[in-house]
Amino acid sequence: MRESIVMKVHYGTALGAVALVAVHILFRLTQEFSKSLQYESVIANYEFLPYALVLELILVLISIHGFNGLRVILLELKQGRGYEKAVTYGCIAAMVAVIAYGSRTIILASMGMS
Amino acid sequence: MEKQENKEGIKGWLNPGRYGIERFAYWLMRLTGIGLLVYFIAHIYETSTILNGKAAWEKMLDLTQTTEGHIILAIVIGMCVFHTANGIRLMLGHGGIGVGKPGRPDYPYTPRSINMKNKLCIYASIGLAALAMMYGLGVMFGE
Numbered sequence: 450m451r452e453s454i455v456m457k458v459h460y461g462t463a464l465g466a467v468a469l470v471a472v473h474i475l476f477r478l479t480q481e482f483s484k485s486l487q488y489e490s491v492i493a494n495y496e497f498l499p500y501a502l503v504l505e506l507i508l509v510l511i512s513i514h515g516f517n518g519l520r521v522i523l524l525e526l527k528q529g530r531g532y533e534k535a536v537t538y539g540c541i542a543a544m545v546a547v548i549a550y551g552s553r554t555i556i557l558a559s560m561g562m563s
Numbered sequence: 564m565e566k567q568e569n570k571e572g573i574k575g576w577l578n579p580g581r582y583g584i585e586r587f588a589y590w591l592m593r594l595t596g597i598g599l600l601v602y603f604i605a606h607i608y609e610t611s612t613i614l615n616g617k618a619a620w621e622k623m624l625d626l627t628q629t630t631e632g633h634i635i636l637a638i639v640i641g642m643c644v645f646h647t648a649n650g651i652r653l654m655l656g657h658g659g660i661g662v663g664k665p666g667r668p669d670y671p672y673t674p675r676s677i678n679m680k681n682k683l684c685i686y687a688s689i690g691l692a693a694l695a696m697m698y699g700l701g702v703m704f705g706e
Contacts, residue, residue: 460654467647482702486624488617495613508607515600522593526576547604554611562614 455517462514469507476500495558508551516544585677588685592649595642602639633703641696648688652681 476494477485484490494500520540524533571578579590612623626632656662656676661684663675 456657460657463647463650463654470643478702483628486628488613488620491610491613491620511603515596515603518596519600522597526573547607550611551607554607554614557614 459514459517459521462510462517466507466510466514469503469510472503473507492558492561495555496561498559501555501559504555505552508555509548512544512547512551516540516547583677584682584685588649588688591645591689592653595646598642599639599646602642633700636703637696637699640699641692644695645688645692648691649685652684652688656681 479485480490495504517540520536523536523540577590579587609623609627612619652661661678661680663678666675
């Protein structure tokens with residue numbers, strides 16, 4: 450993929466994540482902060498389907514943005530054909546692993562399997 | 564000698580000084596990005612404990628809902644706000660907004676793109692981050 454397209458994806462995921470993280474934080478502030486973290490409250494959040502979808506979207510957007518950012522930082526530090534390939538594929542693998550692990554939590558918790 | 568000076572590696576990357584506030588913003592942008600990625604991964608692990616039941620979740624809360632945990636969260640809030648505000652400045656800059664018109668490079672070769680508007684945005688981003696941290700501390704400790 451061309452680097453200019455990758456950067457457009459980087460900026461797009463950033464803007465999307467900012468909007469959705471704002472919703473995520475506002476959800477914590479709908480009640481007292483410590484109460485919002487209680488087990489029953491968090492499970493109720495997961496079982497509310499639109500909010501579970503927001504969490505999934507945040508997970509995907511931040512994973513793409515975060516690991517692409519890490520890739521850019523690592524490529525600024527050192528260059529070379531083998532190194533660049535290793536960094537790119539390593540970041541993609543880490544991104545997929547984080548999305549898979551986070552999705553597992555969201556799916557199981559929203560189905561009441563906790 | 565000259566070659567050695569140019570080969571500072573990570574040590575050079577970690578040094579935020581020498582080139583003014585823009586270099587400091589560049590450094591802070593990367594540092595906050597890495598910090599936020601580390602927090603994000605830790606947060607995903609932290610929330611996954613809910614699948615192990617109420618006892619495991621409360622044990623994790625005992626670990627994170629402490630004074631130290633709140634201070635770390637306040638730092639995360641600050642990093643998040645700076646990264647967002649400075650990121651928007653960079654996006655606009657990459658789109659050609661706020662970087663000035665191109666012109667002939669005359670002595671003392673001051674780059675037109677590094678102007679007062681951009682500097683002000685960097686200071687505003689740092690100020691906003693500090694305010695958000697204070698608000699976050701107020702919410703977490705004010706209960």
